[in-house]
């Protein structure tokens with residue numbers, strides 16, 4: 001049954017392509033502070049402005065990179081607001097995977113860096129009314145998921161037909 005095998009191979013290749021498309025559509029990597037990186041900012045609103053200019057989605061990665069004497073610590077909202085040291089911090093570079101919705105708080109624990117604005121809130125799936133509408137990649141992913149489901153069921157059917 002050569003034609004049977006050929007159609008199965010075609011389905012499998014399509015699946016691989018679809019999975020690749022879905023990954024491409026969902027995952028984005030953001031470097032905190034862009035070219036400035038994670039350091040003492042020029043003003044206290046620098047990192048909140050930076051975060052406000054992005055739309056973070058589930059599956060995205062936020063990357064903290066720096067040189068010199070800094071740390072990156074994930075804090076509670078209270079620790080973030082008061083610039084108090086959570087006690088556990090990381091050294092450069094740190095990649096944070098955004099695997100859940102909601103807000104996460106990051107600060108530098110060195111000296112008064114946090115007070116000077118080296119702190120950032122990353123919010124995934126913001127429900128705030130000022131947030132921008134979701135980018136078309138969301139719809140793209142939904143279509144990809146539907147197609148993937150269709151292709152995999154075709155594959156299963158052709159598999160049993162071939163037997």
Ligand SMILES: [Cu+2]
Pocket residue numbers: 039040069070071108109110113114118
């Ligand atoms: Cu610092």
